[in-house]
Amino acid sequence: MTTVTHIGGPTTLIEVDGWRLLTDPTFDPPGARYGFGWGISSVKLAGPARSPADLGPLDAVLLTHDHHGDNLDIAGRAMLPSVPRLVTTVAGARRLGTGTGLAPWAETVLEAPGKPPLRITATPARHGPALSRPVVGEVTGFAVGTSTGTLWISGDTVPFAGTDQVVDRLSVDVAVLHLGGVRFPLTGPLRYTMTGAEAVALCAALKPRVAIPVHYEGWSHFHDGRGEVEAALSNAPAEVRDRFRWLAPGAPTPV
Template sequence: MRLTHIGGPTLLVEVAGWRLLTDPTFDPPGRRYAFGWGTSSRKLIGPAVQPADLPDVDAVLLTHDHHADNLDDAGRAYLPSVPVVVTTASGAARLGGTARGVRPGESTVLEAPGRPALTVTATPARHGPPLSRPVAGDVVGFALRWDDGSLWVSGDTVLFRGLREVAERLHVDTAVLHLGGVRFPVTGPLRYSMTGRQAVRLCGVLDARTVVPVHVDGWSHFAQDRAGVERDLARAPADVRRRFRWLPVGRAVELEPA
């Protein structure tokens, strides 16, 4: 498995002859984006790789389409160049075209000659506190499985019972966790994505050999950056700490098979 962290939640995943891209965000930094209900955020860091410099991508895994830190204008313009976009059912209805909508627990299969079939299963995510779904919208994670490997992308989510239950059932080689501890001034202390402390608790029931944090910095609404996550990790059990791996931005990294 080869992973290239492009920035934010955007990751190029190369496995078994497939190239997948998560949550494409390619806008330059500087602009402020509205997220609805009085919330907004400024993009602080641009992508390490431009769309024109990417190899041909077979599918986009889009955890949700309605927040610009997961799909910005340049990312949206990129989608028609990709054969398949897998996203939420509501997002697929908005995007149309080649988008395939999946609800938590539902699967779709990517197939191509000469390559093993790749099963993509949507996993539950809750992008905020209890009862926030009508405001924060639908989000999913993705569990990928192929002949001899597996990967889980959490999507933007806080730690909640549904996520713990998925982690207890999943047997994956690598987990990609969206962190950042998102907060907005208008909603005070409420969190809209996981903190490092929550990630540590999740890893207590998750058997992934490697845990890759992403979506930790680059936006003004992230309340916990890498340094904050690392402070939480420093207090974690040793077996959890050694599983975490920070990827260099813009450079491909080979992960050894289990």
């Protein structure tokens, strides 16, 4: 069985096959403004549903990228040395000076006494429109091979050829989708993560058993919240609507 706890923003605790994995640690209180470079910034509007002290021992952190405060904040960065394994992007491992950095479709295996090996595969992600990578930096998603099937964490991405590869190459059981339709006044209508409508279309193609929205609330630069996602779902076929599951913040939920 897989249990997912949504802590806030992109941060989730995933418990599967005896492993305890944390994604994108963000534990700062609300109120601060974070710079993302190129004159772009955002204010954190909501704090985490649980603190690092509430989580208990962790086996690994899966970090989709290290250079944006809504995916790794000050408190999240401070907890990294206490976690046995860190898996992130190649650039992120270099900047942090630790961890396993994976290029798209590269793999690593988590191993520990008394637990089955857990294969982690980096999946392509693009954090904005075409040609935006020099500005937004390197990001990744993760496919986690579990005893019940593949759990996919999309990372901060828009739909592009790389997400098409995920659809073609993976049979996904549980999809954790980074949404929010991120945009900024400085760059107008350009989007840097999936909208609700894009997530619905992706799930129609991907056909996960369960789709879990995260990264849709708690920051001023998120512009597609739960209401926008549910509006998109209201026009989707029932077989797509029924795949989506909203998690109560802080509550461990079997999926």
